[in-house]
Amino acid sequence: MSPTIGVVGGGQLARMLLPPAARLGLRLVFLARPGDAVAAVWPDVIEGDPDAQGLRRLAEQVDVLTVEHELVDLATMRALQDEGTAVRPSADTLDIATDKVRQREVLGAAGVPVAxxxxxxxxxxxxxxxxxxxxxxxxxxxxxxxxxxxxxxxxxxxxxxxxxxxxxxxxxxxxxRIALTAELAVLVARRPGGERAVYDPVETVQVDAMCREVLQPPRVAASTVAEARRIGGLVAEVIGSVGMLSVELFVAGDRVLLNELAARPHNAGHVTIEGAVTSQFENHLRAVADLPLGDPSPRGAAAMVNVVGGEVDPADRLADTLGAAPGAAVHLYGKAYRRGRKLGHVTATDDDLERARTLAVHAADVLTRPAAAIAQPTGQEATS
Ligand SMILES: Nc1ncnc2c1ncn2[C@@H]1O[C@H](COP(=O)(O)OP(=O)(O)OP(=O)(O)O)[C@@H](O)[C@H]1O
Ligand SMILES: [Mg+2]
Missing domain, CATH: 3.30.1490.20 (ATP-grasp fold, A domain)
Structure with missing residues (x-):
């Protein structure tokens, strides 16, 4: 019998755990607020905040606790762990992954290159x-x-x-301020016993310090990719992560440096839903439930573009987008529209990264702008 998994948080990361949970027949219970992205589409939601009271109510109903965001009451997570609840990732891992100073102290001392x-x-x-x-x-x-x-x-x-x-x-x-030539993320799934699956590094593109695009494969040298993989595996071991870990990296010339960690599914890994054999969401559940991990291999090239609230509500642009970009995978999180807020993402896969990127950018453009403002993508018909 697979364990019941308690997930702290109910945003889009929680919501994207649902398809693999349903497929694998895993029971998830979320600690979330009424308007959160999971609340409308999943029955097992405990309404509450991630404070001592909320975490204890969730822990009573589940076999293992995990998180979809970092703003949890760590002292209570630690207390629950000490009392025998399986907390994955552990309170120690969460403590490091939620503190950019601790990351530099602990990982710098372990030989991870830091600025x-x-x-x-x-x-x-x-x-x-x-x-x-x-x-x-x-x-x-x-x-x-x-x-x-x-x-x-x-x-x-x-x-x-x-x-x-x-x-x-x-x-x-x-x-x-580092002169960045690129930014990468390495995703690592790790089970309690140490079995791990390291995804091929992806390139992340930030606009105003917010992730806008994720590209697979990254447009960097093979030696840089190899160094990123090495760092990803090392970080997972040093902090003993369980579940998904995202290691964000700076590339400056031929140097690869640590930026920061997220010990949970991460925006950089949304591309794995269509772009990898096993998605980060499925592997998070497998790792947290201590089940054998799925294959992290890429399925060709893929581009993910975040849908950030623009002039219009993307939900009102859905039909036009599906019509204009039938080959793109559109994800809308069911969140209330607000300018500047991440409301969804689009992924496109192709043999060719630039073609995938063109399609994903076009679909995100149609979702976020009024009909009158949409240009055709260069070199192809929007309806092709
Ligand atoms: N030292 C630096 N030099 C150059 N650019 C930097 C530096 N530190 C951060 N940045 C830029 O700012 C972005 C955001 O920084 P960081 O990842 O620490 O913030 P965050 O808000 O925690 O990120 P996230 O959006 O992943 O939650 C980085 O991805 C990078 O583009
Ligand atoms: Mg970051």
Missing amino acids: PWTLAHELAGITAFAGDHGWPLVLKRPRGGYDGRGVWVVEGPDAAEAVLAEVDGDPLLVEP
């Missing part, structure tokens, strides 16, 4: 670091950031001072 960094509580620490590394610098909240919220590029002391005022005395992670 120079410091932790600053006041302007003097930041300007001293700039004295060694020059401006501009990147300042980050160590915990709780997402989609670029909590990341600031500062050109000089005045801008740094403004960020310090904004975070109201919280310490900031300080890094040089």
Whole structure:
């Protein structure tokens, strides 16, 4: 009998766990809020917050706990683990994966290449670091950031001072602004006993520090891909992850450096739904339920484009998009429309990455813009 899995969170990552759960006959119970993406489409939802009370209510009903976001009460996760609940990933893994400073400390010490960094509580620490590394610098909240919220590029002391005022005395992670030639993500599925499946690294493209596109295969040298895979496997071992782990990496020339971790299914892995033999969502469930992992091999080239709220609600553009791009896989998360919010994504697969990308970009364009504003993709009919 497979274990019942309790998932903390009910957003789009939780929702994308549903198709493989239904197919494999796994029972999932979510701790979510009424308007969340899973609530409309799945019966087993406990309404509540990821605080001590909510986590304990969820734990009572399930055999194993996992997460779809990082904003959980870690002390309670740890207490539940100590009391005998299977928490996957573990509280220790979550602690590292939710703290950009701990990631640099622990993984830097284990031999993972990291950029120079410091932790600053006041302007003097930041300007001293700039004295060694020059401006501009990147300042980050160590915990709780997402989609670029909590990341600031500062050109000089005045801008740094403004960020310090904004975070109201919280310490900031300080890094040089790296001249990035690309960004990669390595996804690793890992079972409690250590069996793991490492996906081929994918390229992530950020706009305003938010992930916009994911490309498979990445447009980098084979030696860079090999180094990324090595780092991905090493990180999974060092932090003992269970379930999916996404290791975000910077590429600067021939160097590959750690950016940050997510110990859960991740935006960079949405492309695996159509683009890999086994998706990150299925492998997350398999790993958390301690079932044999699925094959992570890619199925050719694939491009994923996020659908970010623009001038119109993508839900109102669905028919036009399906008509204009019948070969694209459209995913809408059922979230309320708001400008700048991730509301869905589109994936296209092809033998040729650029063709896949053209189709996915076109479909995302049709979803997010008024009908009158849509251009045909270059070199092909929208209806082909
Ligand atoms: N030191 C740096 N140098 C250059 N660019 C950086 C640096 N740090 C971050 N960035 C850019 O900002 C993006 C967001 O940073 P990071 O991944 O730390 O933020 P996040 O908000 O936690 O991310 P996510 O959107 O993955 O939740 C990176 O993907 C990269 O494009
Ligand atoms: Mg990131």
